[in-house]
Amino acid sequence: MAETILVIDEGTTSTRAMLFALEGRCLGCAQRELTQHYPAPGLVEHDAAEIWQRTLECTREMVDLAGGAERVAAIGITNQRETIVFWDKNTGEPLAPAIVWQDRRTADLCAALKEQSHEPAVQAKTGLLLDPYFSASKIGWALGNWPQLREAGDRLAVGTVESWLVWKLTGGLHITDATNASRTALMAIGSGGWDDGLLALFGVPRGVLPEIVDCAGRFGETNLFGAAIPICGLAGDQQAATIGQACLEPGDTKATYGTGAFVLTATGTALPTSRNRLLATVAWQLGGQRHYALEGSVFVAGSLIKWLRDDLGMLASAGESEALARSVPDNGGVYLVPALSGLGAPWWRPDARGAISGLSFSARRAHIVRAALEAQAHQTHDLKTAFAGDGCDWTRLRIDGGMAANDWLAQDLADMLDVEVERPAFVETTAIGAAMLAGVGAGLFNSLADAAALRGETRVFRPGLGENQRQARLDGWSQAMQAVLG
Ligand code: ADP
Numbered sequence: 001m002a003e004t005i006l007v008i009d010e011g012t013t014s015t016r017a018m019l020f021a022l023e024g025r026c027l028g029c030a031q032r033e034l035t036q037h038y039p040a041p042g043l044v045e046h047d048a049a050e051i052w053q054r055t056l057e058c059t060r061e062m063v064d065l066a067g068g069a070e071r072v073a074a075i076g077i078t079n080q081r082e083t084i085v086f087w088d089k090n091t092g093e094p095l096a097p098a099i100v101w102q103d104r105r106t107a108d109l110c111a112a113l114k115e116q117s118h119e120p121a122v123q124a125k126t127g128l129l130l131d132p133y134f135s136a137s138k139i140g141w142a143l144g145n146w147p148q149l150r151e152a153g154d155r156l157a158v159g160t161v162e163s164w165l166v167w168k169l170t171g172g173l174h175i176t177d178a179t180n181a182s183r184t185a186l187m188a189i190g191s192g193g194w195d196d197g198l199l200a201l202f203g204v205p206r207g208v209l210p211e212i213v214d215c216a217g218r219f220g221e222t223n224l225f226g227a228a229i230p231i232c233g234l235a236g237d238q239q240a241a242t243i244g245q246a247c248l249e250p251g252d253t254k255a256t257y258g259t260g261a262f263v264l265t266a267t268g269t270a271l272p273t274s275r276n277r278l279l280a281t282v283a284w285q286l287g288g289q290r291h292y293a294l295e296g297s298v299f300v301a302g303s304l305i306k307w308l309r310d311d312l313g314m315l316a317s318a319g320e321s322e323a324l325a326r327s328v329p330d331n332g333g334v335y336l337v338p339a340l341s342g343l344g345a346p347w348w349r350p351d352a353r354g355a356i357s358g359l360s361f362s363a364r365r366a367h368i369v370r371a372a373l374e375a376q377a378h379q380t381h382d383l384k385t386a387f388a389g390d391g392c393d394w395t396r397l398r399i400d401g402g403m404a405a406n407d408w409l410a411q412d413l414a415d416m417l418d419v420e421v422e423r424p425a426f427v428e429t430t431a432i433g434a435a436m437l438a439g440v441g442a443g444l445f446n447s448l449a450d451a452a453a454l455r456g457e458t459r460v461f462r463p464g465l466g467e468n469q470r471q472a473r474l475d476g477w478s479q480a481m482q483a484v485l486g
Contacts (some may be wrong), residue, residue: 004071006062013034049096062228075169081238084158100140127281154207178213235433252265264294275389334371378474380413415470
């Protein structure tokens with residue numbers, strides 16, 4: 001009997017497969033690191049063949065744990081978004097490196113399009129901005145610069161990471177789900193189809209792209225594990241986390257603190273527009289109906305702690321940051337603006353660089369580490385202001401991601417945002433969201449609301465900081481930020 005759901009979570013730095021019992025208990029996890037390729041400053045590539053090999057290994061382990069493919073009811077896939085893969089339809093082999101979402105090679109191209117005043121139309125159609133972050137300019141660049149892609153002609157297939165994995169799992173199904181498609185800047189998010197004007201603007205032929213489908217359904221089967229397993233759920237990682245946090249009603253908001261930080265507020269079935277440089281994106285699509293979200297993407301979150309640990313040697317482990325932050329009564333006037341790879345929402349300043357301000361001889365390592373953690377609440381507060389300006393203020397925040405394990409950080413978020421912060425006991429919400437979609441797609445649940453019980457228990461952090469102290473922190477951050485923004 002098929003009593004489990006298998007989730008493939010293909011992240012930026014690692015690939016995982018996880019096995020869930022139908023009531024949501026996690027039965028096991030297999031994980032493999034992915035090699036990061038940095039061929040030149042600003043360039044970030046992955047080897048799509050490695051992504052597939054690691055995925056296959058992890059998935060095999062979880063199928064074995066389940067006791068065979070016949071015991072797996074459905075596969076759900078969630079993935080790093082925007083990263084783009086190029087492969088040969090005949091051989092199923094990659095034709096070029098995958099260009100990763102962090103890659104900035106198309107900064108000049110995007111700046112030129114902005115200069116030519118294309119941004120308002122791009123934003124109106126896609127909900128996105130003209131930034132190298134999104135896939136479209138990366139695809140256009142690759143077609144213009146990698147001759148093997150042009151030479152491949154009709155054999156060329158292009159897709160985001162879930163699209164690549166579905167192709168490999170099924171042996172040739174070329175689909176993408178609406179959430180992943182909404183991050184390419186080639187889909188008109190109001191209609192849910194590829195847009196001819198955008199395809200022409202970025203120089204992408206329609207024929208290389210996959211068909212856009214729902215996030216749940218019976219999309220195809222994989223026969224690689226001994227018996228057929230249907231693939232029933234697909235969503236980009238941040239959308240999957242939104243679903244996994246049960247942010248299903250308009251106003252429900254989650255923030256994921258991993259390498260970067262990504263905040264999404266569900267806005268319902270009406271297409272949102274932002275006047276504050278937030279992104280409008282597809283939260284999920286079921287039965288052809290799209291539910292939308294506003295999104296604020298912050299590029300540097302956990303990577304700041306990693307940098308303090310690995311490059312500056314200030315921390316023995318990421319977890320040590322919590323004890324260090326607690327070891328001092330306040331930040332001692334030190335602020336850290338983590339613009340190490342520019343600033344994302346709501347500033348969108350790729351040229352900005354980070355700063356540590358307010359240093360004196362009394363500043364200790366603990367103050368700098370505390371400032372690094374405090375920066376997360378401040379960046380999130382800046383987003384909250386932008387969301388409020390767009391008519392989507394938050395009354396509560398649901399958090400997850402590797403950094404959310406830090407209790408001090410969770411409390412600081414509650415204090416600075418002045419809202420309750422809720423953290424599930426099982427923080428792998430991205431995988432839960434993919435399992436929920438796969439469960440709905442396989443007919444095990446009637447709706448996402450039915451599947452939401454998979455989220456489990458939560459812990460709440462309540463705001464407790466005095467208003468004067470809170471305002472002093474906000475003012476200190478605002479000054480530090482002004483210096484960085486110039
Ligand atoms: P991703 O999915 O983006 O690879 P994760 O969600 O696994 O990232 O989170 C890992 C990040 O969280 C790392 O950058 C690490 O520095 C940071 N991190 C992990 N544990 C803690 C902690 N206890 N306190 C602060 N940061 C942490």
